Amino acid sequence: MRRTVNAVMRRLGKAIARFEEPAVEKIAEQHHDDPFQVLIATMLSAQTRDPVTAAASARLFRVARTPAAVAALPVRRIETLIYPVSFYRTKAVHVRDACRQILERFGGRVPPTMNELLTLPGVGRKTANLVLILAHRSADNICVDTHVHRISNRLGWVRTRTPEETEHALYEAVPKRWWATVNLYLVTWGQNVCRPVYPVCGSCAIADLCPRIGVTRIGKGGV
Numbered sequence: 568m569r570r571t572v573n574a575v576m577r578r579l580g581k582a583i584a585r586f587e588e589p590a591v592e593k594i595a596e597q598h599h600d601d602p603f604q605v606l607i608a609t610m611l612s613a614q615t616r617d618p619v620t621a622a623a624s625a626r627l628f629r630v631a632r633t634p635a636a637v638a639a640l641p642v643r644r645i646e647t648l649i650y651p652v653s654f655y656r657t658k659a660v661h662v663r664d665a666c667r668q669i670l671e672r673f674g675g676r677v678p679p680t681m682n683e684l685l686t687l688p689g690v691g692r693k694t695a696n697l698v699l700i701l702a703h704r705s706a707d708n709i710c711v712d713t714h715v716h717r718i719s720n721r722l723g724w725v726r727t728r729t730p731e732e733t734e735h736a737l738y739e740a741v742p743k744r745w746w747a748t749v750n751l752y753l754v755t756w757g758q759n760v761c762r763p764v765y766p767v768c769g770s771c772a773i774a775d776l777c778p779r780i781g782v783t784r785i786g787k788g789g790v
């Protein structure tokens with residue numbers, strides 16, 4: 568299994584070069600891995616398309632780019648700035664409250680541990696793992712979203728029902744050298760090739776390494 572994982576990851580590392588990076592990775596690069604901006608962009612990205620996340624993050628950061636500046640904004644203003652991300656009303660409250668707590672409890676800095684991050688409003692394991700990987704340069708975390716969960720199961724690396732189960736199973740299945748890059752590789756693949764419905768198996772760079780578990784309908788055409 569680990570040999571197959573290595574082969575898949577090596578191939579994906581080359582194959583994803585022709586696709587756009589996911590929004591949060593791009594934001595992390597543009598803002599020099601600023602933990603605060605990575606945190607907020609990841610919070611906005613949940614169940615939201617990448618272009619919408621990128622535009623909403625840019626609008627918010629043009630007005631406020633520190634926890635103090637965002638905490639000082641009225642929730643209605645945050646709502647207006649981040650609209651139309653999914654659940655923008657709830658996310659506006661979470662963003663404002665998370666900023667307040669970062670100021671009050673963490674001296675204005677995004678905390679660098681999983682346990683501390685999970686105490687912030689609206690922050691779950693996916694967001695916390697991505698902040699630890701992209702902003703705090705952790706090599707000890709795997710960030711699992713819906714793409715990573717789906718593709719890991721299609722590849723037969725795990726047999727799990729939830730992203731959280733997948734995260735824990737992947738720590739066993741994937742050699743540690745890949746932990747920090749699993750998210751980037753599989754999210755990029757999931758957005759472009761191994762889509763939720765009609766994955767384009769016919770032009771998939773790892774088709775010969777994939778048992779396609781659970782795949783019933785395959786998309787036509789190239790990517």
Ligand code: SF4
Pocket residue numbers: 718721722760761762766767768771772773774777778779780782
């Ligand atoms: S072969 Fe199909 S199911 Fe397997 S990774 Fe490629 S697109 Fe996904």
